[in-house]
Amino acid sequence: MTKRIVILGYMGSGKSTIAEKLSKETTKKMVDLDDYIEKKEKLSIPQIFKTKGEIYFRKIERAYLKELLDDSTIAIISLGGGTPCYGDHLELIQKTENLASVYLSVPLKTLTDRLYQEKKNRPLISHLDTKEMLEDFIRKHLFERSFYYNQADIVIQTESKSVDKITDEIKTKLL
Template identity: 45%
Template sequence: MKIVLIGYMGSGKSSVGRVLADRIGSDYLDLDLEIQLNQSKTIPQIFKDQGEIYFRKIEAQLLRRVLCASGDLVLSSGGGTPCYAGNMDYMLQDESVRTVYLKCSLEVLTDRLWPEREERPLIVHLENKDLLNDFIRKHLFERSGYYLQAEQVINCDDLTPEQVALRIEETLL
């Protein structure tokens, strides 16, 4: 089985993914890290040098390659992964893939992302927390239709990565 964690940036996909993989004795991959290794550049560098369309193309290619590989896996996707290139449909059609949406409130995402914005190309330009909050609100509106297609939705606001991993484990395994 391959468990793919989806959700907005800052929702805890990487933290939960590592904990879950440890708990169930599975391999773990972070799709963003795989892209960086494949391209020998950071994601901000890819966005700056080649643009978002190029990034999304590479992201879709690597997602398919990773999901086609044999073996069990916990995969943390990028925040936009399910929203582009038919990626969500691809994941939902694969019987070996289970999708889990890590859902966080607008307030929690804003608080988590504000100190990290310099490392995130989509929000680096936002000058204050109110602008970040508006940006996230718009994105969540646009992306929620994709995210909510996941087989499991977990509200993560008041949960630790360990608690989220346990809920996934109890439901999917």
């Protein structure tokens, strides 16, 4: 890999999975931003949201994102779904030298199916009772966030692609 990589996309898009696979295949150091935040704060993301609120979370998210972007030993960073959509986070990513951003674009139905199975662990969607409510929520979010996501250097359409195929596509485009 000639560049460091930041992987972005909606929750459930496979950012962490793809980042881990890229890390194994390239033997480059990888960090998942949400895991990093949980380790630093000694709380899970749902606990942070519940006890300290989203504003606090977004503030620390920015600080930890900056730490990771400034650490050139980290070659692959998997972001949280909302990370590039808040404050100046996208600008920080875009201004980091030798860094390419990759957006994993996943169809609405696929996201809905994936997230419905794990919604209790996702603070932003845990309150949505039906699959229809979840789909409407995701559709609205994707509409709002697509402006940010689509500014990535590379957009990968993931529909009907395996983890291996997606990983290979990223490596091909960034080697």
